[in-house]
Amino acid sequence: MMTLQQLFQYTGYLAVITLGLSFIFSFFDYKKKRILKKKIPISVCIPCYNDGDSIEMTINSLFSSYPKELIELFVVNDKSKDDSLNKLIALQDKYDFTLINNEVNLGKSESLNQISSYATHNILMFVDADVLLKPENINDMLARLEKDKVAGVSCPYKPYNKGFWALMQEIEYNMLATIQGAYNIFGAMAMR
Numbered sequence: 001m002m003t004l005q006q007l008f009q010y011t012g013y014l015a016v017i018t019l020g021l022s023f024i025f026s027f028f029d030y031k032k033k034r035i036l037k038k039k040i041p042i043s044v045c046i047p048c049y050n051d052g053d054s055i056e057m058t059i060n061s062l063f064s065s066y067p068k069e070l071i072e073l074f075v076v077n078d079k080s081k082d083d084s085l086n087k088l089i090a091l092q093d094k095y096d097f098t099l100i101n102n103e104v105n106l107g108k109s110e111s112l113n114q115i116s117s118y119a120t121h122n123i124l125m126f127v128d129a130d131v132l133l134k135p136e137n138i139n140d141m142l143a144r145l146e147k148d149k150v151a152g153v154s155c156p157y158k159p160y161n162k163g164f165w166a167l168m169q170e171i172e173y174n175m176l177a178t179i180q181g182a183y184n185i186f187g188a189m190a191m192r
Contacts, residue, residue: 034143042142043072043119044127047111051129052084058129059095065135073097074115075129079105130166 002010044062048055055075063071073095077085079102088099100115116124123145127133144153 034140036139036143037146039067039070040123040142041070041072041121042066042123042125043116043121044074044125045112045115045119046073046075046127046129047078047108047115048075048080048084048088048129049078049105049108049111050080050082050084052080052082052087054130055084055087056091058127058131058133059091059097061131061133062127063095065133065138068096072119072121074100074118076100076102076111076115078102078107078111 046055046058051058059073059075062073075088075097077088077099085101091097092099098118100118102111102114106114112126116126123142125141141153144150
């Protein structure tokens, strides 16, 4: 019969092996180059709640990462308490997007459901209001969707916010990206 100490020891070994294999598989997926055959129109939804400090950088990174004429952007201000609404109104002079201003705070999920119903393109992309996107991430994500068996993908991104909670969020993103990369070796993608 196995003792509790032996059980913990074997569980620890299994955890280290699993983590090691995840890193190896993630590395191979990261090295795999996917080429987007054709730029396609996308609908992008950004929920914004008290993201006045970061929303401009997020929108700028989106329009810098993919052809502007192929992006249909919807941003919902979810009854922010900071200057998000004023910043979004000012940003409409610089960028072409539809702004929806919630009269009451609906929360992220309901806001995304609300604005996604306005999308007209086949590809629907959700982006948090505090992240920086890169062209290679968007192209890799869209290249994955060119396969018939792929219905949804996620791509790594970097949070813009600073501080303890932003650091914890970035650690979580990196962990999820590693695990998602490991899943790709077997032809599946984890979606949250």
